[in-house]
Amino acid sequence: MSFTKTPLDGLLVFEPRIFEDNRGHFFEAYNKSLFEAEGLQYNFVQDNQSFSKYGTIRGLHYQQNPYAQCKLVRVLHGSILDVAVDIRKKSATYGKVFSIELTEENKKQLLIPAGFAHGFSVLSETAVVMYKCDKLYNKESEGGIIYNDPHLALDWQLSEGAGIVSEKDLLLPQLKECKNNFE
Incomplete structure (x- = not known):
């Protein structure tokens, strides 16, 4: 197993060691x-x-x-563009974005610590995404940032007009207006 640091402090890419033979693989x-x-x-x-x-x-x-949750994100089927945004106000990389393609083939995982906003776009026909959390879901503490915030200038790697976004996510504020208590 290997861990690779990203340009954003605390955000890591995890690549498991794959054992393959004529039956398939294990990791x-x-x-x-x-x-x-x-x-x-x-x-x-x-x-x-x-x-x-x-x-x-x-x-x-x-x-x-x-x-606040730490997440370990992986893809069981298909491929996604996984995106993390540093929202720790005193961080040297506040407002910076990291993205990585996670696929069932590459088996990479993204470890996203607390203090980051997280999202993904589906690049394959369908995708099954699984992620571990170190805290339970708490509706009252939910926060978010609109997927098309012009200051973040995210490229979701989708064809023109392909984005399918929930009504709830369409109401999220931009980063400069989002409420969070991360220092």
Whole structure:
């Protein structure tokens, strides 16, 4: 298993070691002791899974403290563009974006610590996304940023007019107007 740092502090790409033979493949998607050996002390308490069609954009979402979540995101089927935005107000990379294609083939995972807004777009015909969270869902602490915030200038890598966004996500504010308590 390997961890790769990204330009945004705390945001890591995790690549599991794949064992392949004539039967198929095997890998450990998560091993607590290996994460801890890297100094990653998370106690994951909830797994979430979504199924989405091509062009779906989910996010950008977060939960505020004290319910802020660390997420470990992976794709079980298909491919997505996974996006994280640093919303820690005192961070040197506040407002900066990191994106990575996660696929069932590359088996990469993105570890997104608290203090980031998270979203993804579906690049394949369909996708199944699963992510672990270290805090339970708390509706009252929900926050978000509109997917097309002009200051973030996100490229969701979708064909023109393909974006499918929920009514709830269409009402989210821009980063400069979002409420969050991350320092």
